Amino acid sequence: MANLLYLVHRLPYPPNKGDKVRSYHLLRHLLQRHRVFLGTFIDDPDDEQHLPTLRAMCPDLHVERIVPRAAKVKSLRGLLTGEALTLAYYRHEGMQRWVQDVAHQHPLQASVVFSSAMAQYAQPLAPQVPMLVDFVDVDSAKWTQYAPAHRWPLSMLYRREGQRLLAYERTVAAQAHRSYFVTPNETALFVSQAPECRDKVQSLSNGVDADFFSPDPARPSPFPAGEQAVVFTGAMDYWPNIDGVSWFVADMLPRLRVHWPRARFYIVGRSPSAQVLALAGEHVEVTGTVPDVRPYLQHAAAVVAPLRVARGIQNKILEAMAMQQAVITVNSCADAIGASAGQGLLRAETPEAFVQALQPLLDTPDHAAALGVRARAYVEQGFSWQAHLSGIDHDLANLQDAAITRSLETAVHV
Numbered sequence: 001m002a003n004l005l006y007l008v009h010r011l012p013y014p015p016n017k018g019d020k021v022r023s024y025h026l027l028r029h030l031l032q033r034h035r036v037f038l039g040t041f042i043d044d045p046d047d048e049q050h051l052p053t054l055r056a057m058c059p060d061l062h063v064e065r066i067v068p069r070a071a072k073v074k075s076l077r078g079l080l081t082g083e084a085l086t087l088a089y090y091r092h093e094g095m096q097r098w099v100q101d102v103a104h105q106h107p108l109q110a111s112v113v114f115s116s117a118m119a120q121y122a123q124p125l126a127p128q129v130p131m132l133v134d135f136v137d138v139d140s141a142k143w144t145q146y147a148p149a150h151r152w153p154l155s156m157l158y159r160r161e162g163q164r165l166l167a168y169e170r171t172v173a174a175q176a177h178r179s180y181f182v183t184p185n186e187t188a189l190f191v192s193q194a195p196e197c198r199d200k201v202q203s204l205s206n207g208v209d210a211d212f213f214s215p216d217p218a219r220p221s222p223f224p225a226g227e228q229a230v231v232f233t234g235a236m237d238y239w240p241n242i243d244g245v246s247w248f249v250a251d252m253l254p255r256l257r258v259h260w261p262r263a264r265f266y267i268v269g270r271s272p273s274a275q276v277l278a279l280a281g282e283h284v285e286v287t288g289t290v291p292d293v294r295p296y297l298q299h300a301a302a303v304v305a306p307l308r309v310a311r312g313i314q315n316k317i318l319e320a321m322a323m324q325q326a327v328i329t330v331n332s333c334a335d336a337i338g339a340s341a342g343q344g345l346l347r348a349e350t351p352e353a354f355v356q357a358l359q360p361l362l363d364t365p366d367h368a369a370a371l372g373v374r375a376r377a378y379v380e381q382g383f384s385w386q387a388h389l390s391g392i393d394h395d396l397a398n399l400q401d402a403a404i405t406r407s408l409e410t411a412v413h414v
Helices: 018-031 045-057 068-075 085-089 093-105 116-125 139-149 154-175 184-193 195-200 239-259 294-298 315-322 331-337 351-363 365-382 385-389 391-413
Strands: 003-008 035-042 060-065 110-114 131-136 178-181 201-203 228-233 263-268 284-288 302-305 327-329 345-347
Touching: 003 018, 003 093, 003 116, 018 035, 018 110, 018 131, 018 315, 018 385, 018 391, 035 045, 035 093, 045 060, 060 093, 068 085, 085 116, 085 154, 093 116, 110 116, 110 391, 116 131, 116 154, 131 154, 131 391, 139 154, 139 184, 139 239, 154 184, 154 195, 178 184, 178 195, 178 391, 184 195, 184 201, 184 331, 195 201, 228 239, 228 294, 228 315, 239 263, 239 302, 239 351, 302 315, 302 351, 315 327, 315 331, 315 365, 327 351, 331 345, 345 351, 351 365, 385 391
Parallel strands: 003 035, 003 110, 035 060, 110 131, 131 178, 178 201, 228 263, 228 302, 263 284, 302 327, 327 345
Antiparallel strands: none
16 A cells, blocks of 8 residues: 555545546545545635545545635736746645645655646655656647637637646656546647657546446436426536537527427536526526536436537536437547447537437437437446556556665665
């Protein structure tokens, strides 16, 4: 059993949004064999209630609070220092002191870093404490991708952030023992921009908890009788999700209602932005936080993920498929998961294509149900968290073996 330092940019519990799903399951996986010292941030006061759960799991938990608006202002210091604003956003003296104290008090075999911004706390310990970095996605590419969708000065800031963050990601990956990305495509993208790190990166896929996300005949529907609910789920303060639902409401929903007047679009997820709230109306429901997303998925007539600006494997798609729902999404999201249309993952790149893909699901519920069964079978077989996260075990075992060898060599010399 090794002592591991685990650094996460957002409290990894509850697993109610994309990054927290992955960071939580990674934490659970590490705890199966190791003692995990967890350092993390809280940016949502509602998460405070979950601290006892994490304290019971870890021998030491250190939490710093972030007020997003104040942190955004603080991050602007990066314009003066020349660094990525993301690093200044997550920089905190209390976290730095805690990391130093843990390293002083406990023999650490490795630091596991979740998201590039947290590597700034592990870098001073390397190489004595080797780093394993879960980048998940190439975040620098996200910022660069956001730029054309925004006006100046945001477009300029996003473009700059993409450039500065890529430089930092390359530095971190070069220092790390191993770095991970969520898909082979994401790994290849990073290698194309950081060829010097080619031999130090690999893919570590997402999974889905198919026991939790499973249909239940006793689960009641949240929708009015006779309504054809088309559902999108996700954190609604996240720009790719905001862009996706805005696109659907503007360009797909009017076409949809011409043929299916009982159709209603449900935007299900926490922290809806002002732009999302403005979409609410007679044919659009913005739920905000719900106690359980599963009823909305289980009883939907159709599930869509129109994510024009998205990277990697989307947990929202895996969860819907596990709930026996076919999902309509764009090519980039479908490619990351790999299922075919016959396995419940339908592709659409234009508003017309989305409506066309929805037609058989809304017209023939039995057809939709059959696709849903195949969708669940696909993710059950190919997206087990345990199977995917076992990829990190090999690297941890190698680090432990190397540490034992160094100890023996030191003893011999002494």
